[in-house]
Amino acid sequence: MKFYKYQGTGNDFVMIDNRLGEWDDLSIEKIQKLCDRRFGIGADGLIKINSAEGVDFEVDYYNSDGSKSFCGNGARCSVAFAHFLDIIEDKTTFNAIDGIHEAEIKNGIIKLKMGDVKSIDTDGDDFVLNTGSPHYVKYVEMLNNYNVYKNGNEIRNSETYKQEGINVNFVEKLSDKELFVRTYERGVEDETYSCGTGVTAAALTFMKNNNQTFVGVKVMGGQLKVYAEKNGEGFKNIWLEGPAVQVFKGDINLDKA
Template sequence: MSLFFVKYQGTGNDFVMIDNRSGEWDDLSISTIQKLCDRRFGVGADGLIKINSISGYDFEVDYYNSDGSKSFCGNGARCSVAFAHELGIIKDHVSFMAIDGVHEAVKKGSLVFLKMNDVSEIDVSHKEFVLNTGSPHFIHFTENVADFDIVSYGKQIRYSDTYKQEGINVNAIHQLDSHSFEIKTYERGVEDETLSCGTGVTAAAIALGEKNLIVGEFEYAVKSQGGNLAVRFTRENSKFTNIWLIGPAEVVFKGETNV
């Protein structure tokens, strides 16, 4: 059977996008998803996203990591908004359902502003932070992101006794100045470094906001390996609200493949 897809990327985080509003691909198997995401035998991507119809919202983001597991993906959600705009489902503002609940988003030119869920639970241990921004994240601070071996370190944390059952994403970050930082991310489900991770960037910004005792509205500029993003939030009494992940979402190519 022939499958039409569009490939998107958001700061190097790339996705196979499928318009599944008709439900035609509801039964797409995990093995097929894995093959489509394979960079040698398939299209090649960090994940696959089906845009589904859902009552009460503009659409549903049905996201799969490249290994077929499910989670919330910030950059994938931003790319989904851009794809929905291309399909004519939305104009500029959108409300959609994802695995972690309802999200709002706004498309402004090439940028997509994605509202994330509030965060109030942050585990701080040995100057490292663990929190959930739709997916679980481990934040490690380093003085040299460029030379940091995120794959080795990421596997060490992700497959430790503490996290091996459910898995965790691992981020190494370095604060560049009062309003910016750089980051590398090892993603569970991909089991490798990705050029960018939206939930990881958001988690890192929140960890820095907590570490630096930010009060009120604030915004960090973020340098990921695949491009630049921004995270805006409000911090009051260690609770983070009005969290926005901001960055580009672009078409790479369109294609057709047999499944």
């Protein structure tokens, strides 16, 4: 199988051109092995770019454990991959598990339109919302030294969220226009260097409290930007912006993976 490896602010993915349906029957077990960092290619997730009617392509995303969800950084990397494959030029519409998205690409920077967020709920002093995937947002201090794995794992596996799972974001305010976000991701069951839907969730909670339409976000793997407009109790015209890079490509023997 021919594959490509992409990363978006350190969130990394195995990318497969599946427009001919050659890998439609790729098993969950194979996906898990391909994402394994010791016995496979190694990635936070695997993405198949499929043909789709009415849009330019479909993003078929799998977490490293084989579960499915929407992934913001994965979608941005998919746009970069589709551009590399000459499926698109500078603008696109594509389908994902949570519906149709728009995106733009310019000089390696991908601006992705996220789905509208109708409301932001609270859990004590913390926030819960869905930005294509469910997210828990908790504000903390000294995030550099915070135990993201331990605390994220505890919230994700608490009685409230254990069955469905939830991504857990820890947020530190750096300034009136910048946040620092670290995320424990369900499906990966570990901290990742970046989470696009998590960054978006964190930014929206900050915007709601500060009446802003833009916030920059520092993650372990780089910098992202989020733009949004308030819409009642929620937000619309939400855009996630940042880089996506092809790291390498290769062939892998699936019989040995």
